[in-house]
Amino acid sequence: DAGVTQSPTHLIKTRGQHVTLRCSPISGHKSVSWYQQVLGQGPQFIFQYYEKEERGRGNFPDRFSARQFPNYSSELNVNALLLGDSALYLCASSTTGGETQYFGPGTRLLVL
Amino acid sequence: EDQVTQSPEALRLQEGESSSLNCSYTVSGLRGLFWYRQDPGKGPEFLFTLYSAGEEKEKERLKATLTKKESFLHITAPKPEDSATYLCAVQARPGRRALTFGSGTRLQVQP
Numbered sequence: 089d090a091g092v093t094q095s096p097t098h099l100i101k102t103r104g105q106h107v108t109l110r111c112s113p114i115s116g117h118k119s120v121s122w123y124q125q126v127l128g129q130g131p132q133f134i135f136q137y138y139e140k141e142e143r144g145r146g147n148f149p150d151r152f153s154a155r156q157f158p159n160y161s162s163e164l165n166v167n168a169l170l171l172g173d174s175a176l177y178l179c180a181s182s183t184t185g186g187e188t189q190y191f192g193p194g195t196r197l198l199v200l
Numbered sequence: 201e202d203q204v205t206q207s208p209e210a211l212r213l214q215e216g217e218s219s220s221l222n223c224s225y226t227v228s229g230l231r232g233l234f235w236y237r238q239d240p241g242k243g244p245e246f247l248f249t250l251y252s253a254g255e256e257k258e259k260e261r262l263k264a265t266l267t268k269k270e271s272f273l274h275i276t277a278p279k280p281e282d283s284a285t286y287l288c289a290v291q292a293r294p295g296r297r298a299l300t301f302g303s304g305t306r307l308q309v310q311p
Contacts (some may be wrong), residue, residue: 129303
């Protein structure tokens with residue numbers, strides 16, 4: 089079975105631009121979570137969605153938003169990019185959100 | 201606020217030299233403690249979930265244990281392919297489903 093997939097794998101943007109990252113969960117999983125991982129640190133929680141509804145939000149500014157579609161795939165949007173948004177963005181899926189989360193390969197975002 | 205502290209930050213072992221990684225946590229109520237392995241530039245790979253103090257799980261050369269305040273990842277006779285960053289995360293109850301991660305332990309196993 090396919091694992092969690094994310095696109096694109098790499099992205100380069102300039103300050104002030106907008107970016108959309110995409111995630112497809114493991115088949116049968118209805119919950120998607122997004123994490124940001126800065127080099128040398130552990131992942132930090134951004135959002136969790138279950139059945140298209142937001143279940144949790146981390147300590148990130150309103151420039152970050154997300155949504156989940158009827159097929160359980162998800163998008164993470166970041167507006168007005170800052171240099172500090174450069175990171176590895178990870179998507180994780182789970183059956184309902186309250187158990188083991190399985191991670192995708194991530195999207196590496198570089199903001200210049 | 202949930203907190204996870206991992207030690208050491210980095211560990212260099214010779215092939216076959218067993219050791220342990222530590223994960224100390226503070227959480228309002230533990231729903232689960234998770235261990236992941238992460239290779240450079242890749243997403244975390246799930247290893248173990250532990251739910252209650254006294255629980256142990258094993259997989260090949262790895263064994264994870266859990267107490268009320270910390271978890272250990274024991275690595276027995278490591279091989280160079282075990283080189284990676286090992287991440288520990290907690291999930292608190294009730295309600296919060298987000299994982300709170302430590303900063304990881306970078307393990308290097310030399311032949």
